[in-house]
Amino acid sequence: MAPRKFPPHCGITCRLALALAERFAQAQGNAVSLTPREIADEADIPPVVAGELLRALAQKGYAECQQIGKKLRCTVLRSSPLWSADPAKIAELLERL
Secondary structure, eight states: OOOOOOOTTOOHHHHHHHHHHHHHHHOOSSEEEEOHHHHHHHHTSOHHHHHHHHHHHHHTTSOEEEEETTEEEEEEETTSTTOOSOHHHHHHHHHTO
């Protein structure tokens, strides 16, 4: 996958919101499964930051995360307030974490 181009001055929240919005817009089912590495690569952010953000989302009930061996896998259901194809809505929710 080619590196994604982000708008100038698009920080971590902006990048994560854009990556998640694209994932949700392309989703064919009722849930999206993510690992910190996958979302970090898509958002061009450090995996440790992606992991912490996914854990924070799980604590708020926006995602369900499971530790499988050394890997964290999180699922976001279509019914979650996080699920949106609008990056601004996702960014607003992320900023409240």
